[in-house]
Amino acid sequence: MTDTDAIPRIPTGINGFDQIALGGLPAGRSTLVAGTTGSGKTLFAIEFLARGVQNHGDPGVFVTFEEDPDAIRTNVASLGFPIAEWEATGKWTFVDASADIAMEASTIGAFDLGALTVRIAHAVRRIGARRVALDSLGAVFGNLNGFGSLRHELFRIVSALDLLGVTTVITSERPEEYNSVSRLGVEEFVLDNVIILRNVLRAERRRRTVEIIKFRGTSHRTGEWLFTISPREGIVIMPLAFLRPRERASTERVSSGNRDLDAMCGGGFFRDSIVLLTGPTGTGKTLTSLFFAAAAVRAGERCLLQTFDETREQLARNAASWGLDLDAMEGSGLLRIVSEYPEVASPEDHFLRIRRVIEEFGPSRVAIDTLSALERIVSSRALLDFVIALGAVLRHHEITTLLTSAPTGRVTPTVTPAIAMEVASLTDVTILLRYVETGGEIQRGIAVLQTRGSAHDHSIRRFEIDNTGMHIGDPMRGLSSVLGTVDPAAPGGLAQPSPQAGGERPGERDVRRPDGDADG
Incomplete structure (x- = not known):
C-alpha cells in the first residue's frame, strides 16, 4: 500500500460512488459536495448518513439550514429510509438551524457559528455519531462579507468537525455548471476533499454527472461519471453501480x-x-x-x-x-x-x-x-x-x-x-x-x-x-x-x-x- 492509499475510507453506500472514490470518502475528514439547483446535493448528504445507518450501523447527525426536518423525512420516504425510527433508537438526529438563521440574520445580520458548533458537538457525543452532514453552507455564510472572513469562519467550523473524529459531508451551491467550483469561492480551498455534481442541459435534455475534483493525500478516479436519481434507489452512478466480476462462463447452448x-x-x-x-x-x-x-x-x-x-x-x-x-x-x-x-x-x-x-x-x-x-x-x-x-x-x-x-x-x-x-x-x-x-x-x-x-x-x-x-x-x-x-x-x-x-x-x-x- 502506498502512502497515498494509507488514509482509511468510509463507504458512502451510494450506488456506484464508492467505485469512483476507490472505497469511499477519506475517514475523519470533511468533504465539500457542490452543485447547482437540482443536481442532487441534499440527496447525497442524506444518503451518506442513511446508508451508513443501514449498512454499517453508523449513527449520523444531519444539520439542516434550509429544509425543515419533517420535509426531509417525507421527501426520502420512497427510498425506504425510516428516519423517524432511527431518531427514536438514537441512530439519527437533526440539528435544525433553519429557524435560527432566519431570526438572527434578520436581527443582527450574522449567524453565531460558535453556538452552532457547540450544538453539533453535543449531538455527535449524545448518539456517538460517526457521520455528519451539513446542508448547506450558502445559508450560513450568505451574510458574511470578504474572502478573509469567509475563509476564517469556514476553517473554524471544519476544524471543529475534524476534531470530533467524524466524517462529514458539507453541501454548497454553485452559480454555474462549469468554471467556478462554489458560489462563495472559498470552500474548495479550505476543505480537503471536493466533489462536484452537475445537472447540464444538452440537446434539450438534462444530464447529471459527478466528478471528484480532489481527495487531498489520497487517490480517486478522475473524470465525469453519469448518474441518475431514482425515487426508489436514490443516486445511481452508471455504469459503475452494476459492474460485478463474472464468476463463471456458461457452456450451455x-x-x-x-x-x-x-x-x-x-x-x-x-x-x-x-x-x-x-x-x-x-x-x-x-x-x-x-x-x-x-x-x-x-x-x-x-x-x-x-x-x-x-x-x-x-x-x-x-x-x-x-x-x-x-x-x-x-x-x-x-x-x-x-x-x-x-x-x-x-x-x-x-x-x-x-x-x-x-x-x-x-x-x-x-x-x-x-x-x-x-x-x-x-x-x-x-x-x-x-x-x-x-x-x-x-x-x-x-x-x-x-x-x-x-x-x-x-x-x-x-x-x-x-x-x-x-x-x-x-x-x-x-x-x-x-x-x-x-x-x-x-x-x-x-x-x-x-x-x-x-x-x-x-x-x-x-x-x-x-x-x-x-x-x-x-x-x-x-x-x-x-x-x-x-x-x-x-x-x-x-x-x-x-x-x-x-x-x-x-x-x-x-x-x-x-x-x-x-x-x-
Whole structure:
C-alpha cells in the first residue's frame, strides 16, 4: 500500500460512488459536495448518513439550514429510509438551524457559528455519531462579507468537525455548471476533499454527472461519471453501480429461434451470451427478436421483449403475420412486453426500468429492439454507459440477450452503425444483415462476424423472409464487397461502403428498397 492509499475510507453506500472514490470518502475528514439547483446535493448528504445507518450501523447527525426536518423525512420516504425510527433508537438526529438563521440574520445580520458548533458537538457525543452532514453552507455564510472572513469562519467550523473524529459531508451551491467550483469561492480551498455534481442541459435534455475534483493525500478516479436519481434507489452512478466480476462462463447452448442461424453460430447461443444483430430497415431485426422470444416460450423460459420503435399493437400485428400469437405467449406468463418510445425518459431511467423488470419478472432471455432508437435522445458516451450497465446486469443473471441496431441511412447503410461500433467489443456474438442486388434482383445476406468461444460459419448466406419467418439458404458465391470494404475499426473488420468508396459492379451493388416493403 502506498502512502497515498494509507488514509482509511468510509463507504458512502451510494450506488456506484464508492467505485469512483476507490472505497469511499477519506475517514475523519470533511468533504465539500457542490452543485447547482437540482443536481442532487441534499440527496447525497442524506444518503451518506442513511446508508451508513443501514449498512454499517453508523449513527449520523444531519444539520439542516434550509429544509425543515419533517420535509426531509417525507421527501426520502420512497427510498425506504425510516428516519423517524432511527431518531427514536438514537441512530439519527437533526440539528435544525433553519429557524435560527432566519431570526438572527434578520436581527443582527450574522449567524453565531460558535453556538452552532457547540450544538453539533453535543449531538455527535449524545448518539456517538460517526457521520455528519451539513446542508448547506450558502445559508450560513450568505451574510458574511470578504474572502478573509469567509475563509476564517469556514476553517473554524471544519476544524471543529475534524476534531470530533467524524466524517462529514458539507453541501454548497454553485452559480454555474462549469468554471467556478462554489458560489462563495472559498470552500474548495479550505476543505480537503471536493466533489462536484452537475445537472447540464444538452440537446434539450438534462444530464447529471459527478466528478471528484480532489481527495487531498489520497487517490480517486478522475473524470465525469453519469448518474441518475431514482425515487426508489436514490443516486445511481452508471455504469459503475452494476459492474460485478463474472464468476463463471456458461457452456450451455440455447436456440435463437431459427435452426439455420443456430447452425451458423456453432449450435446456438451460449446461455450467458449478449448478441448484437445489426442491419438496415426491413432485413429482419424485429422478426428475429420475435422468434427469439417465441423460442424461449416453447422452452418454458421467461422472456422480456423491450421495444423502442413500435407500439404493443403494432408488434402483435407484425408477429401475427409470421404465425406468432403474442397474446397467447403473454397469457402463458412467460413473455413480458414493454413498449415505450425513447423520448418518454432518459436512457438512465430506461435502464432502471429494464433492470427493475428483470429483477421482478426473472427472465431467462431479454430482447431489445432497437438500441438505435435511443440515439435520438442521447450522446454516444451515455449510450455506451447504458449498454455497459445493462450488460453487467444481464451477465450477472446469466440472461441470454439479443440487441438489435440499425446503421445510419434508412436502407442503404453508408456509415457503420454508431452504436454497433461502440458495442461490438462488449458483445459475444455479432450478426450482420445486408441488402445486395444481383442480376437485377434484391437479395438479403447474413453473416456471423464473431462468436466468442465458439466456431461459426464464415460464409455470407442468402436468406428470405416470408409469412413463416426467416429462411437462410446457400452461401452467396461469386460476389465480393457484399458487406463492405475491410476496416479494422468496424465490427469484425467490416465497414459499410461510402458512395465515394466505389465497390459497385454491374449486377452487384447496394440499393434502396422499393417503398412499401414491410419492415422486418
